[in-house]
Amino acid sequence: MKEEFSKKPGLSVIWYVQKCGIEKIRERRRNEELAPRYRVHVNPEVCEDCGDCGVEAKCSSVWKVDTEFGPKVRIHQFSCIQDMACTKGDCPSYVKVYTRSGIPFKTPGLGKLQKPVSDLxxxxxxxxxxxxxxxxxxxxxxxxxxxxxxxxxxxxxxxxxxxxxxxxxxxxxxxxxxxxxxxxxxxxxxxxxxxxxxxxxxxxxxxxxxxxxxxxxxxxxxxxxxxxxxxxxxxxxxxxxxxxxxxxxxxxxxxxxxxxxxxxxxxxxxxxxxxxxxxxxxxxxxxxxxxxxxxxxxxxxxxxxxxxxxxxxxxxxxxxxxxxxxxxxxxxxxxxxxxxxxxxFSKPQTLEERIRGFKRNLPFWQRVHFETLARKFPFESEFRSKFAREVYELFRFQNGNYAQQFVDFAEEIYRFDSACFPDRNLSFTRSVADHLYQLMTYKDEYRVADLLTRPEELERIFCMYAPGEIERIRFQLRPPIFEQIPLLRDWSYIRKRFEEDGKWEFPPWSLKLLRYFKFLRGTKLDVFHLFSDLRKHERKAIGLYRRRMLSLIPLLNEKNYHTACEAAAYPAKASGYELVKEIHTEQAESMWREKYQIMLQTFSAAPLKSTEAWTEKRTAEAFHTPG
Ligand code: SF4
The missing domain is CATH 3.40.920.10 (Pyruvate-ferredoxin oxidoreductase, PFOR, domain III)
Structure with a gap:
């Protein structure tokens, strides 16, 4: 609007009238009839921290929360004015909760809080x-x-x-x-x-x-x-x-x-x-x-x-x-x-409690395999816990073989890292493990369905609401497949829907059903994969990442170790969904190229003896491996 008015000759006055957000919230507290009967939450497991919702909404209730997989968005419920502006982006992280009243949150149990402060x-x-x-x-x-x-x-x-x-x-x-x-x-x-x-x-x-x-x-x-x-x-x-x-x-x-x-x-x-x-x-x-x-x-x-x-x-x-x-x-x-x-706050789980919890959620025939993989490396305790989670997620994403592939590659890097850089706290191994994990658990339809419908994630939302307040929950999605399959795309109902706001509200049962079809992932019957270039790219990116990481090994030395850790983190840049992800993937690629150039330059400056020796040994092993 400012741009448009700046082109008009003479003085222009723009008078923008909108009720202050704080005032709106106060009014709704006084008269709950004014409050909409829904709230919107972000599932942090699905969120990729791409920043698109912040750009769309420009709303000060779009907060971040630190998780073990980096910052994720959380909608600050107590200052949210429920205009749904943040849900406009192409993102499946949003969970809409329909409520019976306009003030649906639990009132805190103040009675039990009196005692600890009664005699200060x-x-x-x-x-x-x-x-x-x-x-x-x-x-x-x-x-x-x-x-x-x-x-x-x-x-x-x-x-x-x-x-x-x-x-x-x-x-x-x-x-x-x-x-x-x-x-x-x-x-x-x-x-x-x-x-x-x-x-x-x-x-x-x-x-x-x-x-x-x-x-x-x-x-x-x-x-x-x-x-x-x-x-x-x-x-x-x-x-x-x-x-x-x-x-x-x-x-x-x-x-x-x-x-x-x-x-x-x-x-x-x-x-x-x-x-x-x-x-x-x-x-x-x-x-x-x-x-x-x-x-x-x-x-x-x-x-x-x-x-x-x-x-x-x-x-x-x-x-x-x-x-x-x-x-x-x-x-x-x-x-x-x-x-x-x-x-x-509740007490954080110990590593043992966490591993026990993961095992409980897996079918009994996968439990021993999971535990062996989760305890494979002597990382320091915080990363051990994260690594166990990564292995668990890979079991859930596909199966034990898939998790085994991840651990085998991490072991390859670990053997090199611990032998050549014993004083570096395995930073390179951790960076590779984290980002290989990110690529291997790409968020396709089955994965998103699994993450959105996990009982623990739903419970995290439900526990904010007073008993009986939740009427129903819906997942706001814009399935890319509707735009990719020609017959569906041309259907007038779907076209119209995309023109309006392009989102559908899915009930939990539909996604719970979908997650059972993960065995189709990547096969000829996987329609999400067949019609989507992005899904194909996501699968290829895993192999490419492995090759790139192996190509870094001969270049590593004490001086460029930190750059190698940064180079290994390039997938973190490729966050988001659909178009946003495509744009961010290009940025991730240029980051990789830039870091790789630095690796090449610093390699010629100071090659490390132990790295050369390790590379020679591994090459010799590879040549003597039968087949
Ligand atoms: S993935 Fe992006 S758009 Fe979706 S909630 Fe996270 S930051 Fe917002």
């Missing part, structure tokens, strides 16, 4: 320093930052302090940055310097948004001599991240920036959003949780009595019980973080 010790306080205490806070619009610091300000005045406060709400529509400057003084102290906190003036730098926390404009308020930071490390993406223009920086690097501007030894970093969402099924108590940490852990915090803050929460009269608990859980976190983790 009062915090230790040092005598007042005689200085004004300055709190600079940063957060995200719609997350309750202003309310939290209004409550703190009222608590301070209840205890006889004087305050000045400035809210900077900026573009605080759904997802925008908001800030608050709060100065608290004891009676008789001078509060005339103004509302804004001066450069380096903050005693407490408390942020519920990590990206906002590293904004230089905000960090200007901090000083390494006196500022203590309490930071929420939840990765809430910004719009450039959602549309794939940039990636979320590593949390470690962001912490480094904050530490360099603050008193690093006394800072606290915690993924508060994960904790409160897990405990209270809502992200908004994040700020009160952080406030609870500050209240309990800072010795010169300018409010002494927890009741002062709790009274403010009651007077605010919104989600009182949850907000009180969030504040108390923040206090508990300052005393005993492990206790809070154990109450919020």
């Amino acid at each position: 010790p009062k915090p230790f306080r040092r005598a007042a320093t005689g200085k004004v205490y300055e709190v600079f806070s940063v957060g995200i619009g719609g997350w309750g930052l202003m309310t939290a610091y209004e409550i703190l300000a009222r608590a301070a005045t209840r205890e006889g302090r004087n305050i000045v406060k400035e809210d900077d709400t900026g573009l605080s529509q759904k997802g925008g940055e908001v800030r608050n400057n709060l100065k608290i003084a004891y009676p008789g102290q001078d509060l005339r310097e103004g509302f804004k906190i001066e450069a380096g003036g903050a005693d407490l730098y408390i942020c519920s948004d990590l990206i906002g926390a590293v904004n230089p404009e905000n960090l200007n308020a901090a000083s390494p001599d006196k500022t203590r930071a309490i930071i929420n490390t939840a990765k809430v993406p910004t719009m450039p991240m959602i549309v794939g223009k940039t990636e979320y920086p590593s949390v470690e690097s962001l912490r480094g920036i904050i530490d360099s501007f603050t008193d690093a030894d006394r800072n606290i970093y915690v993924n508060a959003t994960d904790i409160v969402e897990s405990l209270f099924m809502d992200h908004k108590p994040t700020n009160l949780f952080l406030l609870g940490i500050a209240f309990q852990s800072i010795e010169n915090f300018p409010v002494d009595d927890p009741e002062s803050i709790e009274e403010g929460i009651r007077k605010n009269n919104v989600q009182v019980e949850i907000n009180l608990l969030a504040f108390r859980f923040g206090r508990l976190y300052a005393i005993d973080p492990e206790r809070v983790f154990s109450l919020a």
Whole structure:
């Protein structure tokens, strides 16, 4: 629209009227009749992190979640306005849940959360320093930052302090940055310097948004001599991240920036959003949780009595019980973080538990074979667990022979890697195993059907809903086969459907049935394979990858080892489905060519004796192998 108007002569005014997302959600909470009777979720096992849904939707509820196979999309249900914009792309990851009411989520079991925080010790306080205490806070619009610091300000005045406060709400529509400057003084102290906190003036730098926390404009308020930071490390993406223009920086690097501007030894970093969402099924108590940490852990915090803050929460009269608990859980976190983790999250499975679980899901005749393959290599424990999962998935994808092919190739690389580069923690082997696995479990129709209908994945969605709320679930798919088979493609019903939005809603039974036909995969009866160039390419890409990895071996040396690991990771670039995948495959190919060139250049510079010896030995073995 901007482009169109820029061509018109003279001044143009574009007046865009749309209700703010936060306002929409609030209205629906007050009147559930306004809320649509469906929600949409992404199945992270099917998601390829191609970024297409972010580009399509440009929506700040398209979040990422870190999984053992890299980041995947998750729709942040508590801020989603249900306009379905994210489902427009060509992606089968979406699960649509039809509900009976407009507010279908479970209410958290608050009763059982009362006990652990019922008798918290009062915090230790040092005598007042005689200085004004300055709190600079940063957060995200719609997350309750202003309310939290209004409550703190009222608590301070209840205890006889004087305050000045400035809210900077900026573009605080759904997802925008908001800030608050709060100065608290004891009676008789001078509060005339103004509302804004001066450069380096903050005693407490408390942020519920990590990206906002590293904004230089905000960090200007901090000083390494006196500022203590309490930071929420939840990765809430910004719009450039959602549309794939940039990636979320590593949390470690962001912490480094904050530490360099603050008193690093006394800072606290915690993924508060994960904790409160897990405990209270809502992200908004994040700020009160952080406030609870500050209240309990800072010795010169300018409010002494927890009741002062709790009274403010009651007077605010919104989600009182949850907000009180969030504040108390923040206090508990300052005393005993492990206790809070154990109450919020279930214990991660050990390797043995995981292997036992995988075995249970396989037919009994595959179990011994699976266990032998899963325990084949002495990787460090985290990768062992991932490798076991990869082997299990290959059994599910096809059968034991298929998994055996994967392990045999991994063994080939492992023998070379461990013999020639014993100090490199098997990084090359791990990179090859991960990406060969990715190629071997390409997401065709049978695979997607299996992943979408797994009970554990459905349970992950169901457990968010109140009992009896789910009416039915549907998988939103656009089967490429409808466009590939000429007779189907020309059928007017299908043509019309593609012209409208091109998606069908499939019930679970249809996909459960489809997954049993995986034995047809790649045969002459596999219609999905016969009519699709992409499927043919996906199958060929496996053999090509193996040949490419073997071609890297003679080129490897200490200097280019890291480049070889990167080169082995080129399939990760080829993410997505259909057209998106085709585009990304080209990018993956150019990445491979670029890395391979570097390998060739660095090889001639410094060949490694042990690599040559290994290659000669393997070549000799190959020539002496009968047949
Ligand atoms: S595969 Fe791509 S389009 Fe689908 S959910 Fe994941 S990131 Fe979004």
